[in-house]
Amino acid sequence: MVNVKSLLCGPAEKYDVVSRAIMTGASVAHFDLEDSVPLNRKSATRAAILKQLKHAIPIPTAVRINALNTQFGLEDILGFIHQNVAPDIMIVPKVESPETAKIAGEILKEHFPETRIFCVIESIKALKSLDRIILEPDFIQGMIFGAADFSGDMGKVPSALDLTYAKTQIALAANQINAVAIDSPCFQIHDVLRLETECLQARALGFHGKIAIHPGQVSRINQAFAPTEHEYTFSKNILDTLTGPDERNSSSIRTVGENMIGPPFIRIAEKIVKSME
Incomplete structure (x- = not known):
């Protein structure tokens, strides 16, 4: 993961996504070719993104292409292939069946085996x-919730x-x-309390991160989805107590401080400590 x-x-075309992502400490610079780009600007925007991707970028990149059942989505895929360049993450919108993920995965595996696929789940x-x-788990490395389109299916604003259920x-x-x-x-870009509430809820539900649509949102998202000081300290104590690989791989129940721990706690501790390195 x-x-x-x-x-x-x-x-x-509006601003330098890469420089703003680096400046704000974002995990990924995320280019959009879909919703934010009008039909008459699709080709020009695609060309601009491809040009940027040909240069060394000191941060992971992602591109949300157009839906694969549209002309623009197919042109997006062909554009990457013809220019022999691709982002670290390809975001595929409107995924409603395993066939969509498989089609994208098989194409990318042949030409860009290192590119990961994130599917957007945004409809009932x-x-x-x-x-x-x-x-099709081999073709999916991430899932993104598309609240706007999903809410549109429900006939209401997000x-x-x-x-919560979705x-x-x-x-x-x-x-x-x-x-x-x-x-x-979080579409209310200046509502800090709402952003923090959404982040905490998503984290509690098992999400690992969140999309930012304004540079000012990035630091709060990073903070919300990072392990807390208590989680890190507790995890480090577990791993420091179980010094050898045999102890960490053991199926027995141990006591660390006032807590009883077993294999699930050890796996969680390893993930948390690794994420902070």
Whole structure:
């Protein structure tokens, strides 16, 4: 599982996504080719992103392409192939079946085997198809909740809905296949309290990170999804107590401080300590 807390998303033609992502400490510079780009600017925006990706970028990159069942989505994929360049993460929207993930995965595996695929779950159909979508786990390294389109399916704005059930199902599906679960952006870009509330809820449900649509959101997202000082200290104590690999791989129950721990706690401790290194 890759360590992704924050993806700073922005249209490539409006500002330098990479420099802002680096400046704010975002985990990933996230280019958008879909919703934020009008139809008559798709080709030009794609060309601008491809040009940037040809240069060495000191931060992981992601590109959200257009849906694969559209002309623009196919042109996006062909553009990467023809230019022989791709981001670290390809974000595939409108995923409602395992076939979509498989098509994207097989194409990328042939040309860009190191590129990971994050699927956007953003419709009622997609949510109800999660058990089928994760039948292609080799092609899915991340799942992103698309709250805006999902809420549109429900006929309401995101803030008028309780999205806990949908988020829970996505987090469970992602973690089942050891994929990263990423929460939808907070659309109230200057509402700090709402952002923090959304982050804490998503983290409690099992999400690993969240998309930022404004540079000012990144630091709070990073802080919310990082292990707390208590979690890190507790995890470090577990690993320091179990000094050898035999002890860490043991199935027996141990006592660390006032806590009884078993194999699940050891696996969690290893993940938390590794994420802080």
